[in-house]
Amino acid sequence: MSEGYQGLDPCVHCGFCLPACPTYLATGDENESPRGRIVLMRALERGDLLPTDKHLQHHLDNCLGCLGCEPVCPSGVAYGQGLSSARHTLRESNESSLTQQALLAIFAAPQLWRPLFTLARWLRATTLPRLFAGPGRVGFAWGMLAASSGLRRPRRRLSYQPHGPPSNQDDPTVALFRGCVMDTLFPHVHGATQRVLEVNGFRVVDVPGQQCCGALHAHAGATEEARRLARWNVAAFATGVDYIAVDSAGCGALLKDYGQLLQTAPAAALAASVRDVSELLAEAGPRTGAALPMRVAYDAPCHLHHAQGVVDAPLAILRAIPELDVRLPAGHEHCCGSAGLYSLDHPALARQILHDKMAAILPHEPDAIVTGNPGCLMQLGAGSIAAGRRIATVHPVELLDESYRRAGWYRLSH
Ligand code: SF4
Ligand code: SF4
Known part of the structure; x- marks a missing residue:
């Protein structure tokens, strides 16, 4: 190293x-x-x-x-x-903190993170997280969970499938990187990602056997654990697809770095096929949806904006939505203080950084804050609750998905 x-x-x-x-x-x-x-x-x-x-x-x-x-x-x-x-x-x-050791152990083992985050999702479905969310440390943690629920939808469980021309065998194939937090707390974002990709001419295929990407371990210096997880993922994706689509900026940044991390040809091949979902959509157009007359503040995830250099593509998604008023608050490219495990491990400094971020966002009075990373979605949502506001935090593809739904691109499946 x-x-x-x-x-x-x-x-x-x-x-x-x-x-x-x-x-x-x-x-x-x-x-x-x-x-x-x-x-x-x-x-x-x-x-x-x-x-x-x-x-x-x-x-x-x-x-x-x-x-x-x-x-x-x-x-x-x-x-x-x-x-x-x-x-x-x-x-x-040095020994790392007990909090960090515990969290890294959980993220390394699907038999731990999957039931734990699934329980958290069930808890989110009750009113408790919204009830207990607030400014204190415990209230902030409840706020993070409450903020992970995404765009408010009709209460009934609805399932939509794209309709339009049947997919062509020549359409590029895309496998969705499922991850850990995204797969358990944000399945609604995965669903939206799959649908908007299909509307834009991609054939989305499922790749089983995936693991957590290892980004949290790599950032903490637990390089061997990150490599172990990376090898699992390289083996899982060995069957080959044209692209691996990622809807979590933190995961995407490390997946694009797998060649460097593992120094093997298969890892480099996987890394070369990784795209943030916004990159694929921006390259494809994307198709215009129906109007969403609302005001949103866009906040760029560091691991998309800085680590991957993907700056304009998320905005291209938002531009495909008529009547969406998109604001870029001052410092929208600065970190919100989430940074993987940082907000859990360094709560005081993380909250100080978030305070400045919210001070830039709130004067725009947005209906939603838009960002493409799970940690940022939870941090910014909890930040708005702590500031006395309850602003929805949503991934860009969720807005495009809703815009497509209103435009009639989907049919209801049973
Ligand atoms: S910008 Fe910062 S990192 Fe770059 S040369 Fe100057 S001091 Fe060093
Ligand atoms: S916190 Fe400061 S020093 Fe650390 S990566 Fe961000 S900008 Fe660089």
Whole structure:
């Protein structure tokens, strides 16, 4: 992993990255900035600071890993590579927090996360999460669960299938990456993803045997666990499809990095076929739906905007919806403080970062906040409840799906 430090070589300490860093903006502390952390990482690499140094651990641990510092860097510093190496080094010498250990163990084992998140989904179906959601730490956790329910639909359980010309054998095949949180708490987003892809000429196929992508483990420096999960997924997708569609930005960023993570040809082939669902739809058009006369605030997930460089495609989805008033609040490309396990592991700083985010969004008085990552959907939704507002948080494909439903692209299935 030591080669990752080389990505930091071009740093000239100019400081252009500081205004793009949410932890620096929240604290004003140079050690909480990309430039400050690069100095710490280089000291770790040289051995001037030991991996057991508490000051070093604290500041590297506080990094969101959002990569907001990379695109603004004129020297092309690969901050994320350096951070991965440093976190790997720290993890080899230190015990991680009990919260982190427990969460990583859960996400590594489908026999744990699937029943746990399924129970959470059942709990969400009661009124309890909405009742107990609020500003305190416990209330915020309830708010996160309440915010995962997506676009409000009719109470009756309805199932829609696209109708239109039958799919052609020449249409590109797409397998949906199901993931863990997305598959259990956000099946409504998976359903919307499948339908809007089919309306836009893709043949969606099911690929069994998938696992959690391993992103949370990779970000925490648990590289071997991330590799183990990645090998499972490479084996599952070995049958071959034209594309793997991902509707979670965090998963997509790591799946696109599987070649680097595993250093094998099959992993590189999988990575090359991965697309965020917005990329596929933007490339296909997408087809225009019916009007949705509402105002939405778009917030870009860091792992889509910065890590994958997918900036315009989600907006192309929203532009396909007539009468949708799309707002881009100031700092919409900055991290919301969710960042994988960050909001659970660093609740105080995560809430401080979220506070600034909500201050930029709320004056737009949106009917919904739109973002393409499960953690961001939950963090922003809980943030709006904590701020005394109950604004729905939705994935872009949910809005397109609703627009298609109103346009008559679907028939009801029984
Ligand atoms: S990371 Fe880039 S922008 Fe930040 S201080 Fe170094 S060279 Fe400047
Ligand atoms: S990854 Fe995000 S939080 Fe970490 S230094 Fe870069 S901008 Fe700041």
